[in-house]
Amino acid sequence: MRTQRRLRVVTTRAAHGRLIAHSDAGAPLAFVRSGDGLVGVGEAVRITVSGATRLADAAAAWDELVAAADVTDEVDAHGSGLVAFGTFAFADDSAASSVLIVPRIVHGRRGDDAWTTRIAVDDEPLPEVLPQRAIDDVRVTLSPGAIGPERYLAIVAEAVAGIRAGELEKVVLARDLVGTLPAGADQRSALLGLRRRYPDAITYAVDGLLGASPEMLVAARDGRCFTRVLAGTAARGATPELDGEAAEALAVHPKDVGEHRLAAESALESLRPISHDLATSGPYPLRLPNLWHLATDITGTLDGTVLDALAALHPTAAVAGTPRATALERLAALEGIDRGRYAGPVGWLDADGGGEWAIALRGAQVAADGSIRAFAGAGIVAESVPEDELAETAIKLRPIVDAFGDPLPPRPVLE
Numbered sequence: 297m298r299t300q301r302r303l304r305v306v307t308t309r310a311a312h313g314r315l316i317a318h319s320d321a322g323a324p325l326a327f328v329r330s331g332d333g334l335v336g337v338g339e340a341v342r343i344t345v346s347g348a349t350r351l352a353d354a355a356a357a358w359d360e361l362v363a364a365a366d367v368t369d370e371v372d373a374h375g376s377g378l379v380a381f382g383t384f385a386f387a388d389d390s391a392a393s394s395v396l397i398v399p400r401i402v403h404g405r406r407g408d409d410a411w412t413t414r415i416a417v418d419d420e421p422l423p424e425v426l427p428q429r430a431i432d433d434v435r436v437t438l439s440p441g442a443i444g445p446e447r448y449l450a451i452v453a454e455a456v457a458g459i460r461a462g463e464l465e466k467v468v469l470a471r472d473l474v475g476t477l478p479a480g481a482d483q484r485s486a487l488l489g490l491r492r493r494y495p496d497a498i499t500y501a502v503d504g505l506l507g508a509s510p511e512m513l514v515a516a517r518d519g520r521c522f523t524r525v526l527a528g529t530a531a532r533g534a535t536p537e538l539d540g541e542a543a544e545a546l547a548v549h550p551k552d553v554g555e556h557r558l559a560a561e562s563a564l565e566s567l568r569p570i571s572h573d574l575a576t577s578g579p580y581p582l583r584l585p586n587l588w589h590l591a592t593d594i595t596g597t598l599d600g601t602v603l604d605a606l607a608a609l610h611p612t613a614a615v616a617g618t619p620r621a622t623a624l625e626r627l628a629a630l631e632g633i634d635r636g637r638y639a640g641p642v643g644w645l646d647a648d649g650g651g652e653w654a655i656a657l658r659g660a661q662v663a664a665d666g667s668i669r670a671f672a673g674a675g676i677v678a679e680s681v682p683e684d685e686l687a688e689t690a691i692k693l694r695p696i697v698d699a700f701g702d703p704l705p706p707r708p709v710l711e
């Protein structure tokens with residue numbers, strides 16, 4: 297989709313309260329982690345793409361918009377100036393649209409810098425910054441969707457049989473929960489629920505897709521990139537001692553270590569053609585409020601934009617499997633449903649090819665009619681036990697189940 301619009305973009309220093317309270321109740325835009333990040337209000341431009349070329353098409357439309365923009369930025373921080381929020385569908389043949397959204401107003405904070413960016417289209421005046429609005433407490437119960445627990449056990453068993461027969465090494469299988477948000481409900485309620493419980497995760501919201509992802513697919517700035525690969529999961533222990541043992545056991549558990557190695561190697565392989573000086577640290581056990589993951593961090597010099605990096609990395613072996621093409625075929629056949637934007641890239645990009653993109657995990661899509669669909673998956677390998685994988689998806693669904701079920705606990709409930 298082409299756009300001829302000319303944007304006028306002005307960033308000035310500002311002081312903010314809670315970032316999320318600035319966003320729109322019915323259509324929040326957010327990418328926030330540990331108090332830093334971006335929140336968008338309103339919509340100046342929407343770029344809609346789909347199909348196998350969705351990332352390349354979005355990049356071309358974005359380049360045109362950037363070329364015609366007039367930007368005044370007195371802050372010059374990562375995320376000041378012209379930015380767009382975005383979400384991309386998981387599969388090439390998904391019916392879900394992929395979008396880039398340029399808000400009318402962006403509130404940003406990074407360390408000691410805080411700013412507001414105002415964006416006007418063509419000859420419009422710059423938008424006015426409105427005061428924050430209190431967040432309503434909205435409660436929704438989620439229940440099994442197209443893939444209930446029984447069906448999940450069956451497809452995991454089928455996947456294990458295929459892997460043992462040598463068809464592929466690993467496939468990530470997901471299941472879903474559904475619910476309905478009342479008309480006009482405040483979506484920021486769930487966002488705040490996620491932020492309070494998972495402050496170190498990335499709380500994201502773009503076009504009804506919202507969640508708290510622990511996995512940074514790629515962050516790019518000034519020609520450098522960072523990727524965090526997560527694969528291999530264990531429940532937290534009930535006492536500090538048991539918890540420490542759970543982390544130690546995960547770090548040496550052959551199934552998880554093997555599953556992780558496939559994911560880390562495939563991320564490196566994807567990055568090699570578009571980057572150099574790649575360095576890794578890990579795998580190490582990463583602690584989240586609800587579980588442990590094995591993590592590998594990758595840094596490098598990026599020869600391209602953040603969208604180029606997304607095109608190279610997505611879908612990673614952490615959310616699809618290995619080999620990639622076989623895993624994509626198998627997961628589509630076994631799940632039998634459209635994942636929509638679940639496990640796709642969600643984030644923001646700037647005018648210089650930088651930005652931050654998470655994998656859309658631990659979240660849900662809220663559709664225009666209020667229907668909610670949440671997904672969580674687990675990496676299946678030859679040693680996988682269906683009941684364990686079902687339990688793992690239940691833990692991974694907890695952030696979004698709790699955020700909708702009991703959105704505003706008075707203080708972080710864990711940690």
Ligand SMILES: C=C(O[C@@H]1C=C(C(=O)O)C=C[C@H]1O)C(=O)O
Pocket residue numbers: 468470511526527528529589614615657658671672673674675676692
């Ligand atoms: C697929 C999900 O998570 C991914 C799969 C993991 C695993 O199988 O151990 C771990 C982290 C994520 O990369 C999900 O949360 O839905």
